[in-house]
Amino acid sequence: MASVKGEEVxxxxxxxxxxxxxxxxxxxxxxxxxxxIKLKVPEGSNAVLVKNLYLSCDPYMRSRMKPATxxxxxxxxxxxxxxxxxxxxxxxDSAHPNFxxxxxxxxxxxxxxxxxxxxxxxxxxxxxxxxxxSYYTGILGMPGMTAYVGFYEVCSPKKxxxxxxxxxSGAVGQLVGQFAKLLGCFVVGSAGSKEKVDxxxxxFGFDDAFNYKEEPDLDAALKRYFPExxxxxxxxxxxxxxxxxxxxxxxxxxxxxxxxISQYNLDQPEGVKNLMxxxxxxxxxxxxxxxxxxxxxxxxxxxxxxxxxxxxxxYVEDIAEGLESxxxxxxxxxxxxxxGKQVVVVARE
Amino acid sequence: MASVKGEEVxxxxxxxxxxxxxxxxxxxxxxxxxxxIKLKVPEGSNAVLVKNLYLSCDPYMRSRMKPATxxxxxxxxxxxxxxxxxxxxxxxDSAHPNFxxxxxxxxxxxxxxxxxxxxxxxxxxxxxxxxxxSYYTGILGMPGMTAYVGFYEVCSPKKxxxxxxxxxSGAVGQLVGQFAKLLGCFVVGSAGSKEKVDxxxxxFGFDDAFNYKEEPDLDAALKRYFPExxxxxxxxxxxxxxxxxxxxxxxxxxxxxxxxISQYNLDQPEGVKNLMxxxxxxxxxxxxxxxxxxxxxxxxxxxxxxxxxxxxxxYVEDIAEGLESxxxxxxxxxxxxxxGKQVVVVARE
Numbered sequence: 001m002a003s004v005k006g007e008e009v010x011x012x013x014x015x016x017x018x019x020x021x022x023x024x025x026x027x028x029x030x031x032x033x034x035x036x037i038k039l040k041v042p043e044g045s046n047a048v049l050v051k052n053l054y055l056s057c058d059p060y061m062r063s064r065m066k067p068a069t070x071x072x073x074x075x076x077x078x079x080x081x082x083x084x085x086x087x088x089x090x091x092x093d094s095a096h097p098n099f100x101x102x103x104x105x106x107x108x109x110x111x112x113x114x115x116x117x118x119x120x121x122x123x124x125x126x127x128x129x130x131x132x133x134s135y136y137t138g139i140l141g142m143p144g145m146t147a148y149v150g151f152y153e154v155c156s157p158k159k160x161x162x163x164x165x166x167x168x169s170g171a172v173g174q175l176v177g178q179f180a181k182l183l184g185c186f187v188v189g190s191a192g193s194k195e196k197v198d199x200x201x202x203x204f205g206f207d208d209a210f211n212y213k214e215e216p217d218l219d220a221a222l223k224r225y226f227p228e229x230x231x232x233x234x235x236x237x238x239x240x241x242x243x244x245x246x247x248x249x250x251x252x253x254x255x256x257x258x259x260x261i262s263q264y265n266l267d268q269p270e271g272v273k274n275l276m277x278x279x280x281x282x283x284x285x286x287x288x289x290x291x292x293x294x295x296x297x298x299x300x301x302x303x304x305x306x307x308x309x310x311x312x313x314x315y316v317e318d319i320a321e322g323l324e325s326x327x328x329x330x331x332x333x334x335x336x337x338x339x340g341k342q343v344v345v346v347a348r349e
Numbered sequence: 350m351a352s353v354k355g356e357e358v359x360x361x362x363x364x365x366x367x368x369x370x371x372x373x374x375x376x377x378x379x380x381x382x383x384x385x386i387k388l389k390v391p392e393g394s395n396a397v398l399v400k401n402l403y404l405s406c407d408p409y410m411r412s413r414m415k416p417a418t419x420x421x422x423x424x425x426x427x428x429x430x431x432x433x434x435x436x437x438x439x440x441x442d443s444a445h446p447n448f449x450x451x452x453x454x455x456x457x458x459x460x461x462x463x464x465x466x467x468x469x470x471x472x473x474x475x476x477x478x479x480x481x482x483s484y485y486t487g488i489l490g491m492p493g494m495t496a497y498v499g500f501y502e503v504c505s506p507k508k509x510x511x512x513x514x515x516x517x518s519g520a521v522g523q524l525v526g527q528f529a530k531l532l533g534c535f536v537v538g539s540a541g542s543k544e545k546v547d548x549x550x551x552x553f554g555f556d557d558a559f560n561y562k563e564e565p566d567l568d569a570a571l572k573r574y575f576p577e578x579x580x581x582x583x584x585x586x587x588x589x590x591x592x593x594x595x596x597x598x599x600x601x602x603x604x605x606x607x608x609x610i611s612q613y614n615l616d617q618p619e620g621v622k623n624l625m626x627x628x629x630x631x632x633x634x635x636x637x638x639x640x641x642x643x644x645x646x647x648x649x650x651x652x653x654x655x656x657x658x659x660x661x662x663x664y665v666e667d668i669a670e671g672l673e674s675x676x677x678x679x680x681x682x683x684x685x686x687x688x689g690k691q692v693v694v695v696a697r698e
Contacts, residue, residue, distance in 0.1 A: 070596065073629045238624065247419065257627045271620010275587065278606045278636030280422045285634040287627030 012037040014082040015111035015326045021065040024265045024334055029065070030083065030327040037114045041095040047118045048099050050089030052109055053349065055323075056137035057330045057342035058171070061085055062264040073289065082110040083330075088126070088136045089115065090349070096120050104129065106136035111326055113346060124297065131308055138171050138341040139315040140304060142290055146258060147175035148300050149293040154256040154286050155232045159184035162226055164245060167236035167261060168209065169196040169316070171341035176234045177206050178313045185232070188225045190241070192336040199339065203314060218244035229253075237262045239270040246274035249281045257287040265334055316340030361386040363431040364460035364675045370414040373614045373683055378414070379432065379676040386463045390444040396467045397448050399438030401458055402698070404672075405486035406679045406691035407520070410434055411613040422638065431459040432679075437475070437485045438464065439698070445469050453478065455485035460675055462695060473646065480657055487520050487690040488664040489653060491639055495607060496524035497649050498642040503605040503635050504581045508533035511575055513594060516585035516610060517558065518545040518665070520690035525583045526555050527662045534581070537574045539590070541685040548688065552663060567593035578602070586611045588619040595623035598630045606636040614683055665689030 012035045021029045041047040064077045064084070077083050091103040092114070099105060099120070107123035109115045117123065126136055138144060150172070151157060163180040165173045168189025177200065180187045189200045190212045200209035208225055215221040222230070222244055229250035235242060238260025245255070263269045278285060307313040318338040320329035326344045333342055361384045370378045390396040413426045413433070426432050440452040441463070448454060448469070456472035458464045466472065475485055487493060499521070500506060512529040514522045517538025526549065529536045538549045539561045549558035557574055564570040571579070571593055578599035584591060587609025594604070612618045627634060656662040667687040669678035675693045682691055 071623075071625055071629055242624070257624070259628065260625055263625060269622045269625065271622050272624055273618045273620050274420075275591070275606070275621055276420055276609055276612060276618065278634065279608065279638065280420055281636065282638055282641060283636050285627065287630065287632050289628065289631055292631060 008039045009036050010039060010114065011035070013113050013323050015323060016081065017065060017077045017079050017083050019079045020067055020076070021062075022267070025062065025065055025331045027327040027331055029331070032324050032327075035112075037112075037116065039092050039114065041093045041116065043095075045095050045118065046120065047094075047116055048091055048096050048105070048120055048123065049093040049114065049116050050105060050109060051092055051114055052087050052089045052112065052346045054088040054134045054137050055109075055111055055326065055344040055346060056086040056141065056143075057326075057333055057338070057344065058085065058142065059259055059261045059264065059333055061330065062334065082112045084108060084110055086122075086137060086142050087346075088133050088141075099123065099125065104133065106141050111323065111344075113323065128301070128305055131305070134317060134319070134343050134345070135308070135315065137343050138317060139175060139308065139313070140301065143171035143341065144175060144304060145293065145297060145300055146290040147172045147179065148303070149290060149296060150234060150256045150258050150288060151176050151179045153293065153296075154288050155234065155254050156284075157183055157185060157232055161185050161231035162228060162250070163187045163232045163234070164222070164226065164230045165189045165234040165236070166212075166241050166245075167191065167259070168206065169199050169204075169340060170236065170338075172258060173234065173236055174200075174204050174316060174340065175313065177204050180232075181205050181207075182307075182312065193339075195339055196336075199316060203316060212241065219247050222248040232256070234258060235260070239263055239272070243272050243274050246272070246277040246283075249277060249283050251281050253281055253283045255283060255285040257285060261334070318342045320344045322346070357388045358385050359388060359463065360384070362462050362672050364672060365430065366414065366426045366428050366432050368428045369416055369425070370411075371616070374411065374414055374680045376676040376680055378680075381673050381676075384461075386461075386465065388441050388463065390442045390465065392444075394444050394467065395469065396443075396465055397440055397445050397454070397469055397472065398442040398463065398465050399454060399458060400441055400463055401436050401438045401461065401695045403437040403483040403486050404458075404460055404675060404693040404695060405435040405490065405492075406675075406682055406687070406693065407434065407492065408608055408610045408613065408682055410679065411683065431461045433457060433459055435471075435486060435491050436695075437482050437490075448472065448474065453482065455490050460672065460693075462672065477650070477654055480654070483666060483668070483692050483694070484657070484664065486692050487666060488524060488657065488662070489650065492520035492690065493524060493653060494642065494646060494649055495639040496521045496528065497652070498639060498645060499583060499605045499607050499637060500525050500528045502642065502645075503637050504583065504603050505633075506532055506534060506581055510534050510580035511577060511599070512536045512581045512583070513571070513575065513579045514538045514583040514585070515561075515590050516540065516608070517555065518548050518553075518689060519585065519687075521607060522583065522585055523549075523553050523665060523689065524662065526553050529581075530554050530556075531656075531661065542688075544688055545685075548665060552665065561590065568596050571597040581605070583607060584609070588612055588621070592621050592623050595621070595626040595632075598626060598632050600630050602630055602632045604632060604634040606634060610683070667691045669693045671695070 104126040200206040239262040436458040453475040549555040588611040
């Protein structure tokens with residue numbers, strides 16, 4: 001640690017994107033290196049300097065690992081630079097009026113030990129610390145908001161409806177299922193391992209769950225779990241699953257399109273063939289981005305914090321220790337290696 | 350004409366479905382025969398006996414020419430029996446309290462000279478005859494209602510928005526475009542011939558129109574006509590057109606899924622690949638059936654009749670003369686032979 005004119009410079013471990021990625025991302029598409037950083041925000045800036053504590057691995061980050069196209073809603077990463085994502089950090093220095101040294105924040109930060117955050121629009125101050133800080137990468141952060149607005153704002157759910165959730169044990173799916181159960185819906189989820197299916201049934205209280213990898217005929221599986229059909233499909237995977245779901249939707253059903261993780265690593269997306277059922281069953285299908293709904297964040301917190309404190313909603317995280325484990329944790333999302341919300345711990349305080 | 354105990358029996362020409370159809374329907378899938386009918390409703394029934402005047406050719410009828418599947422929302426035709434569709438008729442006899450001899454009606458009837466209608470739920474009495482009676486198969490009937498509810502109820506249109514309509518010169522499309530123009534939208538339509546494109550531009554007042562058969566790259570065509578993108582897509586064709594439209598939708602765009610005529614005669618529907626854009630652009634895609642909206646029919650008439658009388662909305666029909674021309678007229682829908690709403694005249698009064 002060097003001190004120059006009272007300014008502390010420290011080493012800064014970073015996860016760097018080697019180059020744009022085609023196909024499934026691999027650990028070797030990233031590398032860990034050590035740079036240095038001055039623990040002080042530049043004079044005259046509006047920036048915030050944070051020590052990163054928890055980093056969030058989210059499926060949408062795949063889209064930032066390739067050059068921007070007109071299918072992009074967010075900028076690409078810069079090869080040779082640290083990747084960027086949401087995380088929880090502690091403010092070490094701030095030139096921004098809303099943040100001061102010692103504050104805990106969550107929002108967009110770098111995959112590194114320390115980040116100088118110049119785009120502060122996405123930063124939220126963390127005011128409730130009686131829950132695990134890592135929760136602000138998940139249940140109390142972007143994925144939690146995604147589940148909340150996707151279910152309550154997009155799905156128009158009603159008590160007693162039949163709800164299907166794909167990628168159901170993930171950061172978003174596990175919450176959507178619990179929201180639906182709290183409302184009195186019948187909820188079935190799909191996931192990719194026995195361990196995840198057990199979680200859905202025994203931890204998250206889904207009415208039922210199945211391992212899609214063991215179902216050669218998804219249509220038949222859905223007919224078994226939903227003999228009356230599906231009112232609400234919370235779409236996280238796309239492709240063949242969506243095609244099978246379309247065959248099983250009920251009249252006036254709703255499909256909230258949150259993500260299509262099965263498609264992110266394909267050169268060409270799979271074609272979806274059963275869209276005629278949108279007409280036959282008069283289905284509402286709506287894509288959404290959580291970024292349109294952050295004005296609801298205070299209301300969301302008022303709902304979620306009591307749920308968590310009273311144990312009405314539980315949350316499962318998959319914690320990877322250390323920044324070095326970040327690349328494997330991130331690429332693991334796309335093979336379904338994670339069980340629950342994938343978090344990388346950089347430091348605990 | 351024979352009279353038995355005062356009951357008149359007349360000959361009754363009919364269009365019969367030979368057998369279920371695979372692939373594109375052909376004229377030879379139907380044949381014309383002559384039966385006989387008693388021009389009196391059975392005692393104790395609720396039936397209505399009509400002389401058919403105008404019969405409507407509608408794309409959805411293709412789905413009734415094959416065995417019912419879980420993709421059917423309406424019963425199949427019965428091979429060996431007359432096909433069934435909407436039409437305009439004159440009541441010759443009635444046991445139903447809502448209809449009396451001499452009334453003009455529109456609704457579900459047989460493709461024959463005279464029909465005994467026992468399922469009378471779909472019948473509407475025609476009260477305004479200062480407009481062409483054939484209009485009740487189109488602009489004032491099911492296609493008109495489809496355009497009206499599809500545009501106003503499903504698309505949530507706003508002045509100044511960019512609207513694209515496929516199969517735009519058809520019975521529904523030509524009206525959607527005129528509704529959109531009346532609201533102050535920018536409207537472009539696609540159709541399958543120069544004659545239709547001319548109609549769209551010169552008769553219906555679309556801002557622009559193109560022949561999709563002359564556009565090897567639909568994405569490029571849409572980018573040319575909508576450099577700012579599309580707010581509202583009124584979907585009548587499906588398949589490749591939908592895929593190209595998805596690439597060109599604007600944020601918070603809406604897609605009203607009315608029909609997918611390009612898919613009706615395929616063994617396997619084409620796969621639609623660009624559904625990720627539903628998320629990226631936060632698109633609402635909604636399938637609808639006009640049958641959910643007939644409670645709005647009186648309001649619809651109150652809107653449409655003045656529009657027609659004042660010339661604010663025009664309507665183009667393609668009239669086939671005589672029941673014998675029915676099979677060719679119906680199958681012509683699927684090759685795009687018709688220019689405007691396809692009607693078959695059985696009798697003029």
